[in-house]
Amino acid sequence: MSITTDTTSMESKGGATPAEVLRAEARTAHNYHPLPVVLAQAEGAWMTDIDGRRFLDMLAGYSALNFGHGHPRLIAAAHAQLDRLTLTSRAFVHDAFADFTAGLGDLCGKELVLPMNTGAEAVETAIKVSRKWGYDVKGVAADSARIIVAAGNFHGRTTTIVGFSDDPDARDGFGPFAPGFDQVAYGDLAALEAAITPDTVAVLIEPIQGEAGVLIPPDGYLRGVREICTRHNVLFVADEIQAGLGRTGRTFACDHEDVVPDLYVLGKALGGGVVPVSAVVGDREVLGVLKPGQHGSTFGGNPLACAVGSEVVAMLASGEYQSRAAELGLVLRERLDAMIDKGVVAVRSRGLWAGIDIDPAIGSGREVCERLMARGVLAKDTHGSTIRLAPPLVISAEDLQWGLDQLAAVLA
Numbered sequence: 001m002s003i004t005t006d007t008t009s010m011e012s013k014g015g016a017t018p019a020e021v022l023r024a025e026a027r028t029a030h031n032y033h034p035l036p037v038v039l040a041q042a043e044g045a046w047m048t049d050i051d052g053r054r055f056l057d058m059l060a061g062y063s064a065l066n067f068g069h070g071h072p073r074l075i076a077a078a079h080a081q082l083d084r085l086t087l088t089s090r091a092f093v094h095d096a097f098a099d100f101t102a103g104l105g106d107l108c109g110k111e112l113v114l115p116m117n118t119g120a121e122a123v124e125t126a127i128k129v130s131r132k133w134g135y136d137v138k139g140v141a142a143d144s145a146r147i148i149v150a151a152g153n154f155h156g157r158t159t160t161i162v163g164f165s166d167d168p169d170a171r172d173g174f175g176p177f178a179p180g181f182d183q184v185a186y187g188d189l190a191a192l193e194a195a196i197t198p199d200t201v202a203v204l205i206e207p208i209q210g211e212a213g214v215l216i217p218p219d220g221y222l223r224g225v226r227e228i229c230t231r232h233n234v235l236f237v238a239d240e241i242q243a244g245l246g247r248t249g250r251t252f253a254c255d256h257e258d259v260v261p262d263l264y265v266l267g268k269a270l271g272g273g274v275v276p277v278s279a280v281v282g283d284r285e286v287l288g289v290l291k292p293g294q295h296g297s298t299f300g301g302n303p304l305a306c307a308v309g310s311e312v313v314a315m316l317a318s319g320e321y322q323s324r325a326a327e328l329g330l331v332l333r334e335r336l337d338a339m340i341d342k343g344v345v346a347v348r349s350r351g352l353w354a355g356i357d358i359d360p361a362i363g364s365g366r367e368v369c370e371r372l373m374a375r376g377v378l379a380k381d382t383h384g385s386t387i388r389l390a391p392p393l394v395i396s397a398e399d400l401q402w403g404l405d406q407l408a409a410v411l412a
């Protein structure tokens with residue numbers, strides 16, 4: 001067999017592409033277009049590449065690294081568990097499981113936790129639970145349950161999930177898709193209520209649309225969704241995978257409107273940047289519909305995941321990280337607002353999380369991120385001319401200011 005390699009897609013305009021980038025690209029499917037940096041080490045908010053150059057992480061693994069790289073508490077929890085017990089499968093009970101489920105349930109104010117691994121799996125789990133609840137509790141006729149989703153949604157990459165996306169890149173070429181989903185405009189309560197039928201079992205939304213560009217719905221939207229769902233006996237499923245666990249300055253993005261969904265869908269930061277940990281969290285009357293054999297995951301709720309997840313929950317229970325996100329978020333917002341009409345067209349932010357629409361005359365979002373990288377800042381574009389900033393919540397105020405100085409310089 002002859003092996004051909006195509007590395008043309010990695011050739012950037014700014015000179016030779018590092019050999020290690022070409023090597024990485026040579027033998028992988030091109031489902032990503034990474035910035036041409038090769039990272040070797042990281043601590044807190046800083047990453048170091050193979051040549052010893054340092055970069056400020058202003059993406060934090062899309063919120064998976066809310067606590068920064070190598071947080072001592074998380075690494076210690078992982079090390080201690082690694083030396084003891086890593087995997088049992090759920091065929092047996094292990095001694096890190098109960099602490100995790102009780103801790104996470106308490107953090108959410110809910111009775112039950114169903115642990116999975118990736119975010120997409122947790123969303124799939126929430127879809128299954130919602131349908132089962134629809135049939136067993138609400139009394140919807142077999143195989144006719146419907147779930148309402150929002151335009152512009154991002155809930156992951158499985159075939160069912162991309163089937164109810166309206167992003168052509170995510171969706172086109174991957175059908176046929178699972179039926180049973182209805183899409184309405186994000187932020188439009190009248191459209192949401194009009195889409196509800198007797199077969200509707202759930203409304204699945206992101207309380208802030210991250211991938212779409214950190215889109216924050218109008219004030220009162222989440223409260224309205226809660227009220228409509230309650231009135232029509234429909235589950236409110238909040239995908240807090242990216243927005244939740246401290247990012248917005250509260251434990252959950254729904255907290256900003258004092259709203260409690262029926263199901264929280266969590267992931268990313270739940271694994272502390274160490275292991276993939278996701279979960280669906282809800283009360284017994286909803287999650288209790290699942291019986292043995294009806295759902296599962298070989299790795300879901302494994303001892304290592306539970307040990308790290310428990311430490312994440314303990315760290316969040318102190319409120320310290322939420323406060324940091326809220327305080328640093330004010331700094332972030334003030335600096336970004338000052339860039340409006342200086343290369344920035346619009347800013348949306350909540351806590352330490354911002355979507356910044358760049359003046360297209362400055363360059364594409366990708367080009368701005370390449371220029372930021374040249375100045376030692378790593379960030380990620382989305383949808384053409386939008387930049388997302390989501391630094392680790394442990395970033396210092398000085399480092400945050402420095403990172404924003406680099407953005408201002410790039411836009412000048």
Ligand SMILES: *Cc1c(COP(=O)(O)O)cnc(C)c1O
Pocket residue numbers: 062118119120121123154155156157206210211239240241242243267268
């Ligand atoms: C990242 C993300 C997912 C998917 O998580 P994976 O771990 O990549 O499967 C789902 N929903 C939202 C809101 C996300 O940001």
